[in-house]
Amino acid sequence: MVKYHPDVRYLTDYSAGSLPQSQALCVATHLHYCNSCKARVRELNELGTVLFTRQQPVAVESAAFDNLLSRIHSDADHKPEQPASVPSRDSARQSTQSTLPRAIAKLCKDNLDSLNWQSIGKQFRFAQLKLGDRQRETSLLHIKAGGAVPRHRHRGDEITVVLQGSFSDQEDKYNIGDFIVRTHGEIHRPVASQDEDCLCLSTLDAPIQMSNWLLRLLMPFFNKQPGQRSASFG
């Protein structure tokens, strides 16, 4: 049972399309597990539609429709898709639904092992995900059953969504689908439950020049800028 949900601000910005991609990925991941938020987003999309249809129309250029037709006629890619040829959402869903949300499954090509995992100690590893969002860093975090994430202070806001297993911090225990926001300055030390490994999606507001989750994680201890070395993306 999902207990922690994105607040209305995230759902509205998601529905409006203005949420940064990495945070939108967190919301979409939560929606995969949460029907009540899915219903809310559906309602918010209706609000968007009403606002959209109430706009003052702006005349398009007179050649616009003809341009469209010539693109349609000239390019085989623009043939109407037949239902059968459309990559079936159903088949994609069947292979991943029981395990991973669609976007995550795509990013790791249905195989979590294909990601470039980096370990910190024996209990914790993370893999950066490649998103077109330079302001934030997005990673999958994997904590071994009973293991802990190194204690760290948040330098920016962090959103975490639980994908498998569960973890606890000083405040509560978080289960699959839970959407947890930690703000700048909070210190916490998540610990996975004893019986199962924990997999989470996490996105962290990040200064643009730093590109390594690990470096920033350790920053409070070194308290100085790393060199210009940038970490490799998988």
Add this chain to the structure above:
Amino acid sequence: METDSDTITQDSASEAAAARWIDCLARISADRDLVAYKALFDHFAPLIKSFAYKIPSLQESETFGEDLVQETMLKVWTRASTFDPGLSSPGTWIFTIARNMRIDLLRKQARHSVNTVSLYQDDDDSSELDMEDIWFEDETSDVFNLLLQERTRKQVNESLLTLPPEQADILRRVYLEDKSHSEVAAELHLPLGTVKSRVRLALNKLKLVVDR
């Protein structure tokens, strides 16, 4: 006919029109019917262009509006067969395509401008995700959903005009101008909490979000 954006009479007209757009999409899907496509284009293209230019930073751009019309309407053509009237209304379907394409075009523009500054070596590391992997259409089709959506739309249409101006204004900024809550807060010199509570009040008034 439906040029006035602030009349209530539009509601019933658009309800009736929905049936017509459903028919147009079915004809495009079955027969590649250009007459049906033109009818859709004439109605939705000017709304899409209007939607494109709601973003203040793009109001100077001569091409963005037409580009968004082209990309969105092209998707409407190629995807017509995937439109499921049991899943969403034609208006919602086209709005979500336009929203996704706008995100996509904005991202391409941003990447281009970053490239020209050449700050990064790995500039072409675009995301491996498509917009639709994140902003996906809902996949469950059922009549109950559709009825709920219709009721929601009606509710929103009816109560939108009763909102206090500052609440309506914030909804427009969030939905049409592509601004997140934080950006709206910065622009209006308001604390984020104030923006959040105005949106929440507006949504409550529209009976959209009942506090958990």
